[in-house]
Amino acid sequence: MSVINSKKVYLEMEPYKTIIKEKAKQGTARYAKLMRDCTRLYKGTLGKSGYSLIVETDGVDKTLHKTEDVTQKIISLLTPAERGNKNYESLLYTF
Numbered sequence: 001m002s003v004i005n006s007k008k009v010y011l012e013m014e015p016y017k018t019i020i021k022e023k024a025k026q027g028t029a030r031y032a033k034l035m036r037d038c039t040r041l042y043k044g045t046l047g048k049s050g051y052s053l054i055v056e057t058d059g060v061d062k063t064l065h066k067t068e069d070v071t072q073k074i075i076s077l078l079t080p081a082e083r084g085n086k087n088y089e090s091l092l093y094t095f
Contacts, residue, residue: 002054002070006042012075013038045078 010016015037018024024031046054051070060067 001060001065001067002051003057003060003067004054004069004074005057005071008071009042009045009074009078010038012078013041015041041078045074049074049077 015034019031019034022030024034049070054070054074057069057071
């Protein structure tokens, strides 16, 4: 079973970095748009990763299941996608 730390992945996304840089506040239109971009990018990257099941790191009992942390692998897939398409179109509208 694959596990992921979503927070670490979001911290590597350009839209999320923009939220931090601009100090966008939750509840504003700007924040909502950037978070929507992050979510679409995240879902698109996971969908194209080839993993059939990915669970949040805290969402599985590691004493009962053998796990593999795929956080860095997902980040490595995310980075080239962002560099190759600054508008994120290929991943933002996958789902």
